[in-house]
Amino acid sequence: MTCRKVSIALFCLLAVSRLYLQPRYSLISDCDETFNYWEPLNLLVRGFGKQTWEYSPEYSIRSWAFLLPFYSIIYPLNKFTELESVYNFYITRMALGLLSFIAEFQLHTQIKKSLSHRVANIWILFQIFNPGYFHASVELLPSSVAMILYLFSIKYTLRYLSTNQSASFTKSLTFNFIAGILGWPFVLVLSVPLCIHYVFNHPIIGSIRTAFDCTLMLLIVSVIVIGTDSAFYGKFAPVSWNILFYNVLNASEEAGPNIFGVEPWYYYPLNLALNFPLPVLFFSVIGIFHIRLWPLWLSYITWFTVFILQPHKEERFLYPIYGLISLSAAIGFSKLLTFSKLFKVLKKILKLITMTVIILQAVSRIVALITNYTAPLDTFSELYGIGPQGEKNIEVINVCTGREWYHFPSSFHLPDGYRLQFIKSGFDGLLPGNFKESVPLLETVRTIPEGMNNLNLFDPNKIIELDECTYIVDMVQHANSDVDVFDPVKEMESGAWKPLFCNHIIDVDHSKILGRAFYVPEKIASFIERKIGKFWNSVYGVQFVDYCLFERAEVSPEEPSSIPL
Numbered sequence: 001m002t003c004r005k006v007s008i009a010l011f012c013l014l015a016v017s018r019l020y021l022q023p024r025y026s027l028i029s030d031c032d033e034t035f036n037y038w039e040p041l042n043l044l045v046r047g048f049g050k051q052t053w054e055y056s057p058e059y060s061i062r063s064w065a066f067l068l069p070f071y072s073i074i075y076p077l078n079k080f081t082e083l084e085s086v087y088n089f090y091i092t093r094m095a096l097g098l099l100s101f102i103a104e105f106q107l108h109t110q111i112k113k114s115l116s117h118r119v120a121n122i123w124i125l126f127q128i129f130n131p132g133y134f135h136a137s138v139e140l141l142p143s144s145v146a147m148i149l150y151l152f153s154i155k156y157t158l159r160y161l162s163t164n165q166s167a168s169f170t171k172s173l174t175f176n177f178i179a180g181i182l183g184w185p186f187v188l189v190l191s192v193p194l195c196i197h198y199v200f201n202h203p204i205i206g207s208i209r210t211a212f213d214c215t216l217m218l219l220i221v222s223v224i225v226i227g228t229d230s231a232f233y234g235k236f237a238p239v240s241w242n243i244l245f246y247n248v249l250n251a252s253e254e255a256g257p258n259i260f261g262v263e264p265w266y267y268y269p270l271n272l273a274l275n276f277p278l279p280v281l282f283f284s285v286i287g288i289f290h291i292r293l294w295p296l297w298l299s300y301i302t303w304f305t306v307f308i309l310q311p312h313k314e315e316r317f318l319y320p321i322y323g324l325i326s327l328s329a330a331i332g333f334s335k336l337l338t339f340s341k342l343f344k345v346l347k348k349i350l351k352l353i354t355m356t357v358i359i360l361q362a363v364s365r366i367v368a369l370i371t372n373y374t375a376p377l378d379t380f381s382e383l384y385g386i387g388p389q390g391e392k393n394i395e396v397i398n399v400c401t402g403r404e405w406y407h408f409p410s411s412f413h414l415p416d417g418y419r420l421q422f423i424k425s426g427f428d429g430l431l432p433g434n435f436k437e438s439v440p441l442l443e444t445v446r447t448i449p450e451g452m453n454n455l456n457l458f459d460p461n462k463i464i465e466l467d468e469c470t471y472i473v474d475m476v477q478h479a480n481s482d483v484d485v486f487d488p489v490k491e492m493e494s495g496a497w498k499p500l501f502c503n504h505i506i507d508v509d510h511s512k513i514l515g516r517a518f519y520v521p522e523k524i525a526s527f528i529e530r531k532i533g534k535f536w537n538s539v540y541g542v543q544f545v546d547y548c549l550f551e552r553a554e555v556s557p558e559e560p561s562s563i564p565l
């Protein structure tokens, strides 16, 4: 096959993945995405949603400008069609997938010009079979959007490094500014090595002129974003600055990111090993020795080092360099293929084996994430199919969740008139509250909500009583009666609540690490189990529990309820 034909096949695969498979099947890997991004977007579109302390004007460390592009895509949908609101969720994800597809297509073209067609194709292959990118690229998170926008930045960096055009340098920086100011301020660090490269390779007067252009671009982006956010919050609101201030400059033991947990240094290497096929990580280390592109690799290494040194670690903090990891891997792999003096046939076989390992590891991980963790998305959206559809003017219907609060996907999964509420559980941190409803949008945004703090301290007003709930979502597993007010197993036995609809979710406590992380087809799994049963079960055993939507059983006082056994 020629390179061109391979490219066409890869792009078909890429399109299917980014535009259909990921929007439809990918999981929500972090509740921060739900409460800090999907909920405010739901507020913009439908007038209600959960509010986190970050959106309190007192702190204002989340950007409304970030949500506006998505709002402008789904607004017409809500205005002119009668689609169920859950489609907003999928269409927003498709928009993200499309943005990623465009960025990847353009970067592919540039790699082809600057390096070679083969490297470009390998890069796309590594992007497709990449479990981390699979979920990251359709997550409504600033770090995801920054990850995608940074691909444009890499494109212009490559063009600048291979043509020495100042205009490309400026464009690269501009995309990084958008990623940083609109998305996540820390990604600005990624452009520092490029600036060093520029200054060292240009006479001082040229550097000053370019610095002027870049500052102008930075100003334009900042004015638009800060202007928008200030208009929303009704006061000067430099969100990026506030994030930096809260997370870095004014961070302390009592406040700042560390109160949300700290992880050891090997958290990131392990996390990468789950999110990237192992051969890709290996090639990625080799690729760094392609010295001509050192500014990119310096960004890569700096990013990794800075985040390993931070005590508070999260998977999404590495998203912005995902594109770089697969780029250096593609270069490394291509280098290995060129340098090895092996026979042609042997080389072909090795290549085939490597590709197979990469594809198998990636698919196994992606399928595991989908089968193990996506039950909440389907369970909540079942509400569209049952009961009377709530209307705006009738009483609201409370859908409650306790210990499973962090698996709630988004209010787009609830029909109009339904609201998510929390009931008492073992969680003793700060839960999100409700955006003020039935007042003009700007009033909602600008009102300082009660009971918010940046210390993750519990606020009792965020929870409601069990008897105010019409539905409850929970796992069918005994709860801790000391802290949880709802125990699904007991409630089902007594007949007070009955499950309406269930999906399977992995039982993390009773499953082994490999089984949680990777999917093995049933037939193969049972074959291995027959061969090495004990060992296999100790590393792979997976168990699922039912993840159900419960409804209060209607019991008339005269006749005792029959208990289904």
Ligand SMILES: *[C@@H]1O[C@H](CO)[C@@H](O)[C@H](O)[C@H]1NC(C)=O
Pocket: 164, 201, 202, 203, 206
């Ligand atoms: C790149 O262009 C600048 C002028 O714009 C020139 O001074 C510099 O020597 C060039 N660098 C290379 C490696 O060609």
Ligand SMILES: *[C@@H]1O[C@H](CO)[C@@H](O)[C@H](O)[C@H]1NC(C)=O
Pocket: 250, 251, 252, 254, 255
């Ligand atoms: C900075 O942190 C200190 C201690 O954590 C806190 O008392 C102070 O209010 C913070 N400053 C601002 C402006 O938030």
